Amino acid sequence: MSHGQVKSSKNGNAQTPDSPREGSVTPPPPPDGGWGWMVVFASFMIHIVTDGMTYSFGVFYAEFLNYFEEGKGKTAWIVSILVGVTLSSGPISSSFVNRWGCRAVTVSGALLSAVCVTLSALAGNVLTLIFTIGVGAGFGFGLIYLPAIVSVTVWFERYRSLATGIAVCGSGLGTFLFAPITKALITEYGWRGAMAIIGAFILNCVPLGLMFRPVPEPPRTPASEPMLPKSNKSPLKRSQSTEHVVRANGKTDDSDIARLTLSQPALNKPPEQKLHRHSRHGSGIMQRPDVLYQGSMTSLSKFRAPSPERAVVHVMKEEQEERCGWLPCSAESKAALSEMLDLSLLVDPIFILFSISNFLTSIGFYIPYVYTVPMSEALQIENPEYLISIIGVSNLVGRIVLGFISDKPWVNRLLAYNLCLTIAGISTALSMACWEFWGLAMYATTFGFTIGAYVGLTSVVLVDLLGLERLTNAFGLLLLFQGIASLIGPPFAGWLYDALHSYAPGFYVAGATISLSGVILFLIPVIEQRTAQARWAADTALEQI
Secondary structure, X not given: OOOOOOOEOOOOOEOOOOOOOHHHHOOOOOOOOOOHHHHHHHHHHHHHHHHXXXXXXXXXXXXXXXXXXXXXXXXXXXXXXXXXXXXXXXXHHHHXXXXXXXXXXXXXXXXXXXXXXXXXXXXXXXXXXXXXXXXXXXXXXXXHHHHHHHHHHOOOOOOHHHHHHHXXXXXXXXXXXXXXXXXXXXXXXXXXXXXXXHHHHHOOHHHHHOOOOOOOOOOOOOOOOOOOOOOOOOHHHHHHHHHXXXXXXXXXXXXXXXXXXXXOHHHHOOHHHHHHHHOOOOOOHHHOOOOOOOOOHHHOOOOOOOOHHHHHHHHHHHHHHHHOOOOOOOHHHHHHHHHHOOHHHHHOHHHHHHHHHHHHHHHHHOHHHHHHHHHHHHOOOOOOHHHHHHHHHHHHHHHHHHHHHHOOOOOOHHHHHHHHHHHHHHHHHHHHHOOOHHHHHHHHHHHHHHOHHHHHOHHHHHHHHHOHHHHHHHHHHHHHHHHHHHOOHHHHHHHHHHHHOOOHHHHHHHHHHHHHHHHHHHHHHHHHHHHHHHHHHHHHHHHHO
């Protein structure tokens, strides 16, 4: 379903177009193991801590309602802003990762969020918690969230789906563990003591972040870096000559690339090596088009690879950035931020539809996590925090199963994604028909398993729809949309309760938005078919002319 085509090998590995210097414009393959498994472990533990606190926040929410006696809508702003700031800070985090690397950014985020959560124990009102937990801890978690994914994907290619699946499973396990732990801490020390203890616990992300070592560069050998003839041309003249070759006929063939690489040594080095040589702060991790892809690279039988013209223009751009290296902001940081905010995708009908779907899903996604505990308490159900734990463990299983089958060639990933969202939404709406623990436990199991597709399959479905080289752009914009939508859901459900004195309307809204987000994606194959027909008609008309 990709919008482009490249040649594919028999084993399904995606190949770039044939070129004498094919490896010169692509980074070396990751080691697929070694210290990478320690990175997976660190990411797994970080997901336990950060997502465990976020998704079990409904336990604190019930305590805040009783202690501050504020409206449910206003109190819900705490977790909404926490989630919204975490997601919306994705482009900022990516720029920091490019400039300072995953380790420094993760450690900084861990320190910031730990301090803010600890200070929350001194809060005297809901407004203070909105700033300390929502804004402060949210931005800290945003600095942790993106490096925890990126650091895993850059270490793996063949086993990327397995490694990333193990890492993100920490989210489900953290939800399973943190809900009863938080309840026990509140019972023993009060919500202030529990908040201080959890703030100190977040400091564990500091040593875990230090485990995010950069991928070692392959050893340089005469075979990988052959001796090249010296050129008397200045960098500016070389760039001009390159531009002349590209623009002469409007295209560049393989022989042109071969001649260019012989005359320009810069074309013989991977982008990472070039950036590393000229950057003081990092190697531009986020400039890799596959850095946010969470599936196995061997499952990509096709995706649109950069053409030879784009490869040459990419190198010309890098040479220009080398000459502008004295600017205050590093070139790779600017490039990452501009890529994460590429608004050209907003004219793509498929991306627009997918963005609307993500927006609707995010509106209803956090409502069950926030309101399941107070809703169960209103029904006088004992141990309601265990329902959050059930959601967490079923979500863990769902991410593993859905991630495993998504790499199978016989699986339609878009169809699986759509069905999971639709089922998650319908089950959320039907949960209001339950009045005892076991009925709500069945709902929690269904919702937790199916909503795992929302986190685990988003990047792989995006690659299927838009191509691998547009993943970073699309993912960055989606994070912004998700962050904005997360600000709407929980407060709106709280306002509905304040007005109608029932939790049912909030769960109906969550069910409707999530199920609608899955249903509208069934229109994507129709749009793709019409787009293909329009292209065929246009090509036919041109041939007749």
